[in-house]
Amino acid sequence: MFLKAKFLQLEADRPIAILNKEDAAELGVKPIDRVELTFGKKKIDAIVNIAARIVQEGEIGLYMEIQETFDIKPNEKMRVRPVSTPESLVYIKKKLAGKTLKPAEIYKIVEDTVKHKLSEIELTAFVTALYNRGMTMTETASLSDAMTKTGRSLKLRTKEIYDKHSIGGCPGDKTSILVVPIVAAAGLTIPKTSSRAITSPAGTADRFECIAPVALSLDEIRTVVNKTNACLVWGGAVDLAPADDIYIKIEYPLSIDPFLLPSVMSKKKAVNAKYVVIDVPTGRETKIQTKEEFETLAKEFIQLGKKLNIKVNCISTYANQPIGHCVGPTLEAKEALSTLVNGKGPADLVDKATILAGTLLEFSGKKNGQKLAHEILRSKKAYKKMQEIIEAQGGNPDIKPKDLYPGKKVAEFKSRNSGKILWMSNKAVDIISREAGTPKDKGAGIFFKKKIGDTVKKGETLFELYAEKTNKFNRAIELAHKLDVVKIGKGMGMMLEKLPEKREEHEYFILER
């Protein structure tokens, strides 16, 4: 069948062609079926959408991506014929039916994912099938491998590559900004790629962007790492395991994360990491809430590492309150930089960073890793290394904490009674910070004056809320009054929760990379 091209002002992640319902019936195709489009010497397979009004009989509606693929003008005729759906769909249906997939089948699905050959319905079926049916360790390894191989990879001179990852869920976690320069200052190579926030107030890429550029090309990253042993860049700019970003778009609205293991490990493999320490924040409101859950996950990470030739250590870290005092990109960057400049900082932040860095140092054969890490921080060797990294990434190496300003709108939240801080709610911190504007408004966030165990007097400031924009500021203030961010008690208060709750529920799901 030959149909006249109608140009639609529309963009999509995948090639979509819109047929009139009469032509679709004539071709015998239904929505999500595929048609092959031919014009001149070019051919592509497009996903069928069907419309009754915007595309007339005899026309084919083309999204911008297809208009640009073909050198075609509006009203020129192109050949349209039904073709079978991608082979990978057979394997998705197989997984949906509860069967185990072979490595080549998984590869095909991931390949067709990154080539944008699959529709949203098909991708959702794959993601939910993995979630509902689970994966064998061999499937998980195949998936990690496929996600790495369908993207680019960072090739460095050395094979001894170290890396660090946090599965997320604890606000204020600026640990990477300390770990990277400590490890690099000890002579190890740590090409750290980070993500931007998905559901949290800030990702490491959002934080470090306040200090230096993070959207580097793969070539630029190689140059930076060859010069300084390290980098702190945004992984999303360089197509390392790009399938993950496509799956996240399905996982996010469904609040499920079956890709956690392959997502983390495929990105580590893409930078050819040989030794990886994985931080698993463990606490009441994080992904991993118990010792048992941690141990199960850690075992899986370690096993998966063996299959991928990566030596993995997992560390369960205390996550019942934010790390350090600050939450929000600028505030966190300021706190991390200040800790490097001074060689000291909040005890929890320093302890966590030196434990993680120390583990990597011990991988390299050094003794007393944490002590050594601490010494590198204290002696400001880590700060010097950070200056090198900032300069290599195109930033100003002399940037100081005072150069980092949070939002100009500030509200102080004071204690209504005296006592001890018994607990803090990460969930409330996340929700309020996002209402205040993070991660988009880098200056938004929260500064905590008190944390768990601190004594507080009535009228003393508990925390300061920062924002850049009036409307967000006001909404965040309102929310901060409603939610229990901080719980204060005389002595030890024992009640954690009471059901049924009367407060309104706020959606909360942690999906971080």
Added chain:
Amino acid sequence: MFLKAKFLQLEADRPIAILNKEDAAELGVKPIDRVELTFGKKKIDAIVNIAARIVQEGEIGLYMEIQETFDIKPNEKMRVRPVSTPESLVYIKKKLAGKTLKPAEIYKIVEDTVKHKLSEIELTAFVTALYNRGMTMTETASLSDAMTKTGRSLKLRTKEIYDKHSIGGCPGDKTSILVVPIVAAAGLTIPKTSSRAITSPAGTADRFECIAPVALSLDEIRTVVNKTNACLVWGGAVDLAPADDIYIKIEYPLSIDPFLLPSVMSKKKAVNAKYVVIDVPTGRETKIQTKEEFETLAKEFIQLGKKLNIKVNCISTYANQPIGHCVGPTLEAKEALSTLVNGKGPADLVDKATILAGTLLEFSGKKNGQKLAHEILRSKKAYKKMQEIIEAQGGNPDIKPKDLYPGKKVAEFKSRNSGKILWMSNKAVDIISREAGTPKDKGAGIFFKKKIGDTVKKGETLFELYAEKTNKFNRAIELAHKLDVVKIGKGMGMMLEKLPEKREEHEYFILER
């Protein structure tokens, strides 16, 4: 935030608004999140899509449905604010996590489905969750009930309403066209709604449309039934259990059908049926292939019927070859009409129709149902009733089989050897018929001169292939030569299948209603 309306030439099943990525970040929304749009006094919640190019910062791209909902002009500003996702999404996630849903939760999901509040990703998660996690009988009943209540229903004077349904899968099954007039001629009320073909060569609505109009309104249907005790109409035109059509759009590309039971029973409930006979074609290439599968399914239908106050009988029918001699809308209509006009026809067709009709007659207290049904057919009372139905639906009651012409392009397929017909492939019949143009080209199809058990001589015609259009005709001929439609042997050939197969695989999935 206020954004300028940009009119997009786009239609969708659901309200979608496209934001520029900067505005989306500012609002803190991601794809599939919801925003509330306000203009004048009207408000609606729209599903968020995000674009980088077609919608500029400060603009909001509106699909045609939204443009029409608001009395807004291009470039006028509307208020846009993030709102939470529909409550039903919480229940979808609950089912996805393997939990059992309460009736009210299922109702909310189905209600939001028909109100077009759910995105494709969310609907897919629901459909695949039902498929992967299964349903309790209480859930299935709640789902059926919700699907009925979220649509319209047919209210008739009598409460004694009979109905017949086939779960499909056997080509050439024009049984309903005989069952309905037989049962109605006996004085019972049978308001038969049928579907068009989804994956098969013809649905009953496609077949009967060759004889009389089938796209009647609910009022027209009521008039026809009140006048004649019966009707034979297309259910898709009257919003009976409309959620089903939305779920089918997800089931089809994934080749899964978790909605079979609620789909069938919700439609029966929507016409207030009290007695239902369900035909379960059972054979090598149908949905239900074994006695055990039939018995399991039948038990579920019967139990579900009890919960819905519908008395159900299920009948497993032989389905290893097409019913009668013809496949394709016109050819089948002709064969059914001819059987009514003459009071007799192909033995398998007549046997099947009288068994099903007889079961309904026995529900009403009559004895020897099949014999009675046969007598009504033979005496042409069924034909007279059919003439009444045709006239009431707006057709010509004097239409004769000779008035029904199949496609003008005909190819005869002759036997290459002598012997007996050992088996036929329904799958091959379906695929070839669809390639020839069915169901869109009503005159396309196949006429079988020989069926299982018949003796055939070398050179005798096995079947004739009909089409309306040259290109489809040629492709269908090519396919008919490749596929094994009919298997001929001397005496009894024992081989059913040999693996690995060398022939190319054709996709085959039966999704009929």
